[in-house]
Amino acid sequence: MSTSAQAGVAPVRRLGRRSKRVLPGFGLSLGISLFFVSLVLLLPMTGLVVETSGMTWDQFWFTITDPRVVESYKVTLWTALAASLFNGLFGLLLAWVLVRYEFPGKRIVDAVVDLPFALPTAVAGITLATLFSQNGWYGQWLAKIGLEVAFTPLGIVVAMAFTSIPFVVRTVQPVLEELSPADEEAAVSLGASDGRVFRKVIFPSLWPALVTGIALSFTRSLGEFGAIIFIAGNTPYVSEVTSLMIFIRLQEYDYAAASAIASLVLLASLILLFSINLWQGRYLRRLEGR
């Protein structure tokens, strides 16, 4: 009792300086948060810094420009781009249908959209590999039109698209819901075609959220591992993703090489994360009219 009473008194005394800090628990909650963030998120990064700083620049450069590794960057980048653009298109469609229309089974579709977030990636991986294998439910049909997905880079696209489609749906959906019908109805009553109204009235307020969703989907796809390795076939120079290259270097006990590649991947994902957050903060401020 006495400690909580003290915690309650301290902020009140500060009331003159910072009127916001009326509630108790600032020290405790921030203390726990900072301790946790430092210990769990930041401290482990020091290991990577120590390991890579033990390498000379030439060693580092040689490791990250190894032809097989460079090929893995290319494969990862284009498959992640393809998957996130695919998700941009179909995620927008799903969000549109969920917001605009009523139909039987709508609530089930809405719930099932989150499945890729809830389903373990390894389970997704073996399931997609089975579906798209030569005698799988999808694979045998695709084989007839000469399309091979399992054990090709196309399989990587499928795995990435599956694991990251909720990002687009869940960022676009709330914006579509908030859209005021007035402008749209005015444009329609003035005789503009549906396509024109979508391009000129709806898309301008929609695209920041769509870009955010695609960027989140892209970031997730760059790092994806579990769902991909089962379906990709993992052929060197053809269907190896970068996270798998790190894993392979680790299995060869080449910690330095694994760290060098990982530091590049980590840097890329942190830059993406901070850019997305800055971008989101900016356009949210604009939406709220601040």
Next chain:
Amino acid sequence: MAVQNRRIGDQLWVRRSLIGLALAITLIMLVIPVVVIFTQALSTGWSAFAGNVMDEYTLDAIGLTLFVAALTVPLNLVFGTALAWSVTRFRFPGRKLLITLIDIPFAVSPVVAGLLYLLLYGRNGWLGSWLSNYDVQLMFSWPGIVMVTVFVTCPFVARELIPLMQQQGSEEEEAGVVLGASGWRIFRKITLPNIKWALIYGVVLTNARAVGEFGAVSVVSGNVRGETNTLPLHVELLYQDYNIVGAFASASLLAGIAILTLIAKAFVEWRQSRAEHATPEEGGA
């Protein structure tokens, strides 16, 4: 009113074809894969399924997975709640940075996450070599699995709570302070009832991911059957051994948890919307 305020995409054929396409995508991308998991798991009958699930190594993997989740969830529950409280109830320098930092696990590849821990706490790491002087080995054993699982799941509770607590504001809690309630009492009697459902969903998500984490865990586990093999790793092991039915039997347990997670989410959303309708002054704005 007789005047129709038509919005775009309302024509019957547009509506029908878009709904049809969306249903087809959902079926092909999301529903059929789940059906496949269960048909594969049961493809050799119920007794074979039971045999696969009751297999000694599978039971060990289930046990370890539940143990890891049981340690991870409470830790992240405390962290997520504390973080959400500090960033939504107070303004301080670095607040935005802190909110961005907790998203790191979402952006970082799970393999990189595992590697970070391996480099720090492994035998050659600066902290690991010091710990090994005291015969403490964290990597390639269960503590390492718990540590990386805490890393990959730590944003979930906070991410569920922050938007909700921001939207609700702190007027009610401030009233509690004015009335002289202690901090703990304010949290229990005012905050907790308001955030209950989001908190539960955060826990459900944390649990789902903790149970299913693969990449990070496979880097630090060492994959010793019966000792450091979690259920997702066990799925991989069986699959690589060409024991497809066995792999899908274990996978179906994980898929079952995923389906329960989705049901929990639908339920929580339903409760929240009901709570908003019950007190309209909160739902507005």
